[in-house]
Amino acid sequence: MTKKNFPSDTLDKFMLRFPSGMREQIKEESNKNGRSMNAEIVHRLEVSFIADQNSSAASLLHGDALENLLTPTLPASIAGKIARNNANSGIALASVFVDEINELINGAVVLGKRKIELDITKIIGSMPATDAEISIALKLVEKIFDDAGYSVEIKSDSIIMTF
Numbered sequence: 064m065t066k067k068n069f070p071s072d073t074l075d076k077f078m079l080r081f082p083s084g085m086r087e088q089i090k091e092e093s094n095k096n097g098r099s100m101n102a103e104i105v106h107r108l109e110v111s112f113i114a115d116q117n118s119s120a121a122s123l124l125h126g127d128a129l130e131n132l133l134t135p136t137l138p139a140s141i142a143g144k145i146a147r148n149n150a151n152s153g154i155a156l157a158s159v160f161v162d163e164i165n166e167l168i169n170g171a172v173v174l175g176k177r178k179i180e181l182d183i184t185k186i187i188g189s190m191p192a193t194d195a196e197i198s199i200a201l202k203l204v205e206k207i208f209d210d211a212g213y214s215v216e217i218k219s220d221s222i223i224m225t226f
Contacts, residue, residue, distance in 0.1 A: 079104075153199025156192050160204045164224060181222045 093103035167179035205215045216223040
């Protein structure tokens with residue numbers, strides 16, 4: 064189970080009322096994702112704030128794709144719509160980079176490491192992209208992780224994060 068530890072002096076408590084059935088839905092999703100209910104809610108809010116920083120992603124998240132993007136299986140009709148909207152935008156590639164980086168960070172943290180390196184050549188090889196898409200994707204990744212407080216170094220074949 065992944066758990067974020069926040070210093071107690073940085074926590075801000077907030078009482079929240081849920082529509083009928085939502086508490087159970089959050090509980091199910093938190094169990095599925097290996098998080099506490101609180102961590103699941105915070106995670107989903109963080110994801111929405113990150114999306115808001117990127118207008119292309121935000122337009123998708125605030126449209127009819129919101130429910131579907133937050134579920135484990137993306138329906139083909141929504142996947143097609145997102146692909147058409149994101150063609151040549153670099154967002155899809157950035158999303159793959161972010162997922163891979165987050166997995167590496169989670170593994171590093173468990174091992175007590177404070178640095179990860181993602182070999183982007185393998186990803187680009189399995190998901191062909193134009194130079195423009197790669198450039199946009201790398202800029203998006205750098206902004207997302209820089210805004211989150213990571214030190215980001217982009218090389219021609221890798222992304223290095225220190226924390």
